[in-house]
Amino acid sequence: MKCLFGRLMVLLSGFFIKTAHASALNMPYGVSTLSHEIYNLHMAGFYVCCGIGVVVFGVLIYSLIKFRKSKGAEAVHFHEHLGIEILWTTIPFLILVALAVPATIVLMHIHNTDKSDLTIKITGYQWKWKYEYLDQGIGFFSNLSTPLEQVNNQTPKDAWFLLEVDHPLVVPVNTKIRLLVTADDVIHSWWVPALGVKQDAIPGYINENWMYIDTPGTYRGQCGELCGVNHAFMPVVVEAVSKADFAVWVAAHQPSIAAAQKANEAPLSESVLLTEGKAGYEKSCAMCHQTTGLGLPPSFPALKGSRIATGPVNANINFVMTGVPGTAMQAFGQQLDARTLASIITYIRHSWGNDKVTQEQGNTVDVQPADVEKLEQK
Secondary structure, eight states: OHHHHHHHHHHHHHHHHHHHHHOTTSOOOOSBHHHHHHHHHHHHHHHHHHHHHHHHHHHHHHHHHHTOGGGTOOOOOOOOOHHHHHHHHHHHHHHHHHHHHHHHHHHHHHTOOTTOSEEEEEEEETTEEEEEETTTTEEEEEOBOSOHHHHTTSSOOOTTTTOOBSSOEEEESSOEEEEEEEESSSOEEEEEGGGTEEEEEOBTOOEEEEEEBOSOEEEEEEEOSOOSTTGGGOEEEEEEEOHHHHHHHHHHHSOOHHHHHHHHHSOOOHHHHHHHHHHHHHHHTHHHHOTTSOOBTTTBOOOTTOHHHHSOHHHHHHHHHHOOTTSSOOOGGGTSOHHHHHHHHHHHHHGGGHHHHHHHTTOOOOOOHHHHHHHHTO
């Protein structure tokens, strides 16, 4: 009988655990060591709450039925019972201590970045992420890649609406990865539920966290802090690959200064500048200034007919490179390379009738990467 009861309890516990893992209403079990610890802590607290609920409501329902007025029960009046007061103070205290111990252990694990094999610096910008592999010399920005037509409800939304980026964070599995998280402008929060990581990114501070992914795959998240008007357009995509594939990826993405300089030596044709500029503008500028160039005044001024976009070209380049302190206009000179900056500025100076105004004023319309590099060196 005891053996049968034991087997039944094992089966029931297994059923409840699998059900809890699969439930869309529960938090995800995840694929990292941290996510498993956080999930187990969450379930332990949940079961304690369930047990308290069963006891409290069980006693309450039993009392309502057993001692109801229709059975002639009369309430007993009593005041101040030292034993009961000690009991109902001690029991919650012990429950809280019992939950605090594993919670403290998990918190200690979350912030223990010792013996890491890979260090990645994550910087939040409005509204994109910058990833820097400090030991490999690789750095890039990760922007939302959902087409603006979907955002504006002009085409059907795909499965990963607002959760797709142009450059995901690529990491190896079975590797302890140290994360250094900060921000350039306002407070952000790097959050990927499946990895059990949600770390605030605060300007001027570097917060540490880590992850160890067991299973290859693509894991998605978002900025978990209300960071401005385009907060919803700041997704996180992590691509976990094998160690061999990660080594190949690193070799393919390590910077080549000579190749970059050679690519910038030859002037680009106007058609190339406009094609690349349109793509760059929609990725980095359209959220604020709109595809029409009309902006969202007064926070985001119009570029159509702007004195900056139609004025002297060097002033236009400087403005884009240095930004406007205290506003959402960032210093893109720290974020984009010379070719990308040149193509975006060229596209803006050609669009919405700006080219006619620019030419009437005797100013240059096209911008080459070399023009940007000259101002960068000053």
